[in-house]
Amino acid sequence: MTDTSADLPNQKRHLREKLRFRRRHFAANLDEFTRFAAFRAPPAPLADLLGRQAMIGAYAAWGDEPDILPMLGGYAGDGKIALPHHTDRIDTMGFRRWAPADPLVKGPWGTPQPADDGESAVPTLILCPLVGFDRQGGRIGHGGGHYDRWFAAHAHVLRIGIGWSVQEVDAMPLEPTDMPLDAVLTEQEFIVTGDRL
Template sequence: MTDPSADLPSQKQHLREKLRFRRRHFVANLDEFTRFAAFRALPAPLEALVAAHAVTGAYAAWGDEPDILPMLADKAEAHGIALPHHAGRVEMMTFRRWRPADPLVKGPWGTRQPANGSDSATPALIFCPLVGFDRSGGRIGQGGGHYDRWFAAHPDALRIGVGWSVQEIDATPIEPTDMALDAVLTEQEFIVTGDRL
């Protein structure tokens, strides 16, 4: 008998390709006002959460991912935020503190990250990019597993996915290593998906 879970990686890869295509075309066709206004202000529930946590994790947008750094500018300026950092092309990802005046350098995977000399940090609340999501907290990432491994090592950290509304799907294929999101933020709404918020 064939194990149905053996096909999950290929299902996810097919969904990634479909959702990346959808996201790319959605972003390319955004009007100027929507592009400017999207992800510029934290919704009230998130503003309170960010204020309550000493270290907030975020990311430097890559390609057509939503750019959330302007939304977190006040927090970044006052206390700094933590961004993903890769020491090399390895499985483990860490976070390093960053402020708007600090340079971002090209990391080994091509994404922008804090410089090697930046201080390490462990966020208690993390905004993570996604390729796809559902309303139960399922997340499809880029496929490298970096966030899932970090989430597994830090299960108490609140996990908030960030994506465009067109990245929503009915249900995400779930693998044993996948960690559910607590919420999802899109340009249209803030969706609570778990019971930790």
Template sequence: MTPDLASQKQALRERLRFRRRHFVANLDPMGRLAAFRAVPDTLRKLLDASPVVGAYAPWGDEPDIRPLLLDGRRIALPHHADRTAAMTFRISDDGDALRKGPWGSPQPPESAEIAHPDIILCPLVGFDRHGGRLGQGGGHYDRFFAENPAVPRIGIGWSVQEVDTVPIEQTDILLDAVLTEQEYIITGDRL
């Protein structure tokens, strides 16, 4: 990555984290509770056809999508053995206590069953309507997506995280769709 692109992405991350933090802080309790509870039919069909759904445990002001997934599906969450290990997914049953991962984010314990998700619902810092995704900057999801190209990729974020264009480099993998509290945006032709 060129230094200019790296600094451009970092500046955008900072701006979008600020925007997300203030948006979530100003949501009324009922608005926050209602967000991400209704699933569009097209996404519901994808989820229903997926025995294992890759999701995430929200961290900070990321949207909490767990309630919409708790209907008998097997849920797999990202897991990092340490800061140098590749991201894997492990089954997280309702009763499983999550542990703090290497970066402080919640993850299943090391003893949880390794899983291979049939669809991925991933958090993001920013997105555009072309499938561009700006993540935390570690490239973990992009590497997982590159190794599993057939798995549908759905970004999850607040509407205020949308930008006109996410700066993209060769290793960035585009999303197939994005779900916000306001709409479901199909960004490619794979779904």
């Protein structure tokens, strides 16, 4: 019998490449209306969830990731938004409060993040970017494991992935350290994948 678990990192690497290409091509070919309308207002079930949170973890889009910050403008004005922050490449990911007037700086990978002097925060719900997802809550990220480690340390926090519909696969190859999502939001639908919502 072949041990397929040893091949999982390789499977995930190939899947990442395929899904990044798919995402890049899809985002580059979006029509103007879809680009403008996508992720501008949360669907009712998500809006209800967001309204009940003390602190919402989000992200500043990088490359062809969906831009969700316009959708969260009202919550940011209430001081309820925090974005990921890294001090360096080996640092554990944390979150810092963010408001639209606050500048974003380049993090260790060139991704936008709050400045180092921003106030630390612990979200009660995370809207996280992804490279791929399935309808069972499987998520594949960029490969650094930062979100999975944060999720493992804060297991009570609700986890909602954000991606384009073309990033969906039938089944994600998962390792024991991969933390499942509770839901996924795409430009087309809000998919509940777990039983915590």
